[in-house]
Amino acid sequence: MSKADGLFINMCKDILENGYSSEGQLVRARWEDGTPAHTIKQFGIVNRYNLQEEFPALTLRPTALKSAFDELLWIWQRKSNRIADLNSHIWDEWADEEGTIGKAYGYQLGKKYKFAQGEMDQVDNVIWQLKNTPYSRRILTNIFNFQDLSEMNLEPCAYSVTFNVTGKKLNAVLHQRSQDILAANNWNVTQYSILVHMLAQVCGFEVGELVHVIADAHIYDRHVPVIEEMIQRPQFPAPTFSLNPEIKNFYDFTVEDIRIENYQKNPQIKNIPIAI
Numbered sequence: 001m002s003k004a005d006g007l008f009i010n011m012c013k014d015i016l017e018n019g020y021s022s023e024g025q026l027v028r029a030r031w032e033d034g035t036p037a038h039t040i041k042q043f044g045i046v047n048r049y050n051l052q053e054e055f056p057a058l059t060l061r062p063t064a065l066k067s068a069f070d071e072l073l074w075i076w077q078r079k080s081n082r083i084a085d086l087n088s089h090i091w092d093e094w095a096d097e098e099g100t101i102g103k104a105y106g107y108q109l110g111k112k113y114k115f116a117q118g119e120m121d122q123v124d125n126v127i128w129q130l131k132n133t134p135y136s137r138r139i140l141t142n143i144f145n146f147q148d149l150s151e152m153n154l155e156p157c158a159y160s161v162t163f164n165v166t167g168k169k170l171n172a173v174l175h176q177r178s179q180d181i182l183a184a185n186n187w188n189v190t191q192y193s194i195l196v197h198m199l200a201q202v203c204g205f206e207v208g209e210l211v212h213v214i215a216d217a218h219i220y221d222r223h224v225p226v227i228e229e230m231i232q233r234p235q236f237p238a239p240t241f242s243l244n245p246e247i248k249n250f251y252d253f254t255v256e257d258i259r260i261e262n263y264q265k266n267p268q269i270k271n272i273p274i275a276i
């Protein structure tokens with residue numbers, strides 16, 4: 001059975017049984033009809049995914065892996081903040097008149113800084129370090145740029161990744177300040193798992209672990225019955241995942257380069273409401 005399903009079920013049970021409800025508090029997020037989007041949350045969840053063991057896609061409901069990967073490429077490879085450069089509509093509600101999400105995500109990863117080895121952006125700095133100083137303890141990205149926060153249409157949720165090489169394996173810690181468990185937990189987990197696979201392939205490592213640290217892990221009120229039903233569903237083994245082995249340059253990957261086989265899963269849950 002997929003270990004990712006097991007972790008997800010335990011995390012949801014913990015949030016539902018021991019979590020803290022925001023009822024009665026002032027909350028920022030709203031449902032489409034304007035009602036406050038309350039949550040039940042747990043603080044400080046840490047999930048470890050061994051990428052050697054399995055590709056951590058949920059089987060409890062399908063994760064839209066191509067759309068998730070496309071958003072990852074939009075942020076990490078195209079380094080864009082324009083929703084027209086994204087092949088899905090998941091960011092439409094956060095776009096401004098210019099059709100961008102402001103100085104968030106891809107904008108920050110595309111911003112150049114002066115490093116000892118030259119001027120480059122944070123992604124190229126990670127790739128340079130993995131190729132030249134792989135055992136460094138300073139290989140990380142951080143897009144929570146305080147100077148630009150007021151010009152971001154949503155402050156980054158998954159904001160920092162620390163890469164760490166252990167022997168031949170590439171590991172990563174993903175730091176997330178806020179997580180919408182139903183809509184985006186497995187979405188983010190599979191995205192950053194693919195990122196570790198991509199960087200391992202182009203920098204000459206095997207994949208290791210993804211450690212996902214979530215500060216505020218929440219289930220929105222309108223998602224509670226959906227989660228309650230979902231965690232009772234049958235579980236299947238995780239699918240097999242591979243990347244096109246021909247790709248040697250990080251910037252050459254496309255959504256067509258991921259291969260997912262034997263993805264047995266439960267039916268999709270349609271029209272999940274997204275809090276804005």
Ligand SMILES: Nc1nc(=O)c2c([nH]1)NC[C@@H]1CN(c3ccc(C(=O)N[C@@H](CCC(=O)O)C(=O)O)cc3)CN21
Pocket residue numbers: 064067088090091094154180182183184187269272274275276
């Ligand atoms: N409340 C909230 N939750 C989020 O997950 C979220 C935000 N806001 N704001 C910004 C982005 C947008 N994200 C989203 C938004 C929608 C889906 C979504 O509708 N997912 C569908 C599949 C979409 C597809 O097939 O392309 C799903 O069934 O999970 C996922 C991530 C993640 N982020």
Ligand SMILES: O=c1ccn([C@H]2C[C@H](O)[C@@H](COP(=O)(O)O)O2)c(=O)[nH]1
Pocket residue numbers: 028029154155157158178179180181184185188
């Ligand atoms: O990659 C993402 C992007 C967004 N989210 C969720 C987490 C929260 O539910 C909202 C953001 O609201 P804040 O009030 O700014 O925390 O979006 C996610 O889980 N993953």
